Amino acid sequence: MSRIHPARWQTVEQLVDQYCESGQVPAIALQVITGETTCHYRQGRQSVEDDNGTLRDDAIFLVASITKPIVVLGVLKLLEQGELLLNDRVKQYIPEFGCAGKHGITIRHLMTHTSGLPDMLPNNRELRSAQASLSEFVRQICELTPDEPPGRIVQYQSTGIAILGELIQRITGKSAPQYLRDELFQPLEMQDTSLGVPPEWSKGGAARLERLVEIHVPPELNVEPHWDWNSPYWRGFGAPWGGLFTTPADLGKLVGMLQQQGLVLDQRLFSAQTIRQATRDQLPEIPGLSETARQGKGWGLGWQIVTRAKSEYYGDLLSDQAYGHGGATGTVLWIDPQLDAAAIILTTEPQEPHGRYLARLSNAIVAAIEV
Known part of the structure; x- marks a missing residue:
C-alpha cells in the first residue's frame, strides 16, 4: 500500500509556497490520496488583488474542463x-x-x-x-x-x-x-459541488458565493467585463464542458468512488465494468481511426489516458495506467492505479497549453509517494 514520505511531502508544500508567495499563482489547493492516507495543503489568496486575503479552508473552485x-x-x-x-x-x-x-x-x-x-x-x-x-x-x-x-x-x-x-x-x-446533483453529487455527499452556481448558493448566513475563489484572467481574455470566468453570467451559465464548481474534498469523494470501481460506502453507484470501460483507452477500437491519428493520444470515456507524449498538466512520472483531466482555469485531477494514488490540484492561474505549475507539482507529488 502506498504512502507519503513526510520529508518529500515538505518539498511539495515548499513548491506551493514558492508559487503563491512569488505571485506566480494566486491560490493553490491540493488533496493527495495514497492508500488509506489523505494529505491536504493550501496556500494563497481568495481574491487575486487582495494581498492580505488568505485562501479559505472551505474555498470553492471553478475547475473548468474537469467538468467534462x-x-x-x-x-x-x-x-x-x-x-x-x-x-x-x-x-x-x-x-x-x-x-x-x-x-x-x-x-x-x-x-x-x-x-x-x-x-x-x-x-x-x-x-x-x-x-x-x-x-x-x-x-x-x-x-x-x-x-x-x-x-x-x-x-x-x-x-x-x-x-x-x-x-x-x-x-x-x-x-x-x-440530473448530476440527483444522480452523482448527492449520493457521493458532494455538498459543495454544482454545475453552475445555483440560486440557493446566495442564500443564508454562510452563503457559498463568499467561498468562490477568484480566477486570474489573462489580459488576452479580459476583453469584456461580463465575459470572464468570475462574472455572474459565466458562474451561473453551467457549461457542461467547463462550468463545475467544487472543492478538493468533494472531488476526493469522486476519486474514492473511481478507485473503488464504482463503490461508495459499500453502496454501488456504478458497476465496476462501467468504470473500467470509462478509464481505459478506447481509441484503438474506434472504426476508421488510423494508428497515425491516435499516435501519442489516449481517451477513455470522458477521461484522458496519460501518455508519454501527452505529459502536459500530469508531469513526467505517472505510470501508463494513469488517467485524469485538466482544466483551463489551472486545475488537474489524476488517478494512478499502479501507484495506488491520486491527486487533485486546483489553482486560480490559467496554464494553457502546458500546465507548467501543475506538471511540476505533479512530479513533486509522485516523487513523495512510496509504493
Whole structure:
C-alpha cells in the first residue's frame, strides 16, 4: 500500500509556497490520496488583488474542463439504466443535430473526442460577450459542419460535451445540473459541488458565493467585463464542458468512488465494468481511426489516458495506467492505479497549453509517494 514520505511531502508544500508567495499563482489547493492516507495543503489568496486575503479552508473552485468526464459519468449512468448505447447515433435523441455531415456521430464519438467537431463554436467569444444562453450554444452546435467525418481524427471538442449535456435533458427531462446533483453529487455527499452556481448558493448566513475563489484572467481574455470566468453570467451559465464548481474534498469523494470501481460506502453507484470501460483507452477500437491519428493520444470515456507524449498538466512520472483531466482555469485531477494514488490540484492561474505549475507539482507529488 502506498504512502507519503513526510520529508518529500515538505518539498511539495515548499513548491506551493514558492508559487503563491512569488505571485506566480494566486491560490493553490491540493488533496493527495495514497492508500488509506489523505494529505491536504493550501496556500494563497481568495481574491487575486487582495494581498492580505488568505485562501479559505472551505474555498470553492471553478475547475473548468474537469467538468467534462463528470458529465460523461452522468451519461454512463443512463447507459447502465438501459436508456442508450454508446454506438447510438446522437440524432436519435437530438434530431436537429443530424445535419451538415453529423448524421453518423455517435455518443461514443462525443465521449472520446473523435466526432470531428471543433473545440468551440467559431463565434464563442461573441456569444459569451452577448451573454447568450446555453440553449443558443446548443442550437448553433447542432448547425455546425464537422472539421472531419466522425471517427477519422482525435480532436478535443467542448462542443461535443455540450451535446452530451443536452442529451441528458432530452432523455431525463431534467437539466444537466439537476440530473448530476440527483444522480452523482448527492449520493457521493458532494455538498459543495454544482454545475453552475445555483440560486440557493446566495442564500443564508454562510452563503457559498463568499467561498468562490477568484480566477486570474489573462489580459488576452479580459476583453469584456461580463465575459470572464468570475462574472455572474459565466458562474451561473453551467457549461457542461467547463462550468463545475467544487472543492478538493468533494472531488476526493469522486476519486474514492473511481478507485473503488464504482463503490461508495459499500453502496454501488456504478458497476465496476462501467468504470473500467470509462478509464481505459478506447481509441484503438474506434472504426476508421488510423494508428497515425491516435499516435501519442489516449481517451477513455470522458477521461484522458496519460501518455508519454501527452505529459502536459500530469508531469513526467505517472505510470501508463494513469488517467485524469485538466482544466483551463489551472486545475488537474489524476488517478494512478499502479501507484495506488491520486491527486487533485486546483489553482486560480490559467496554464494553457502546458500546465507548467501543475506538471511540476505533479512530479513533486509522485516523487513523495512510496509504493
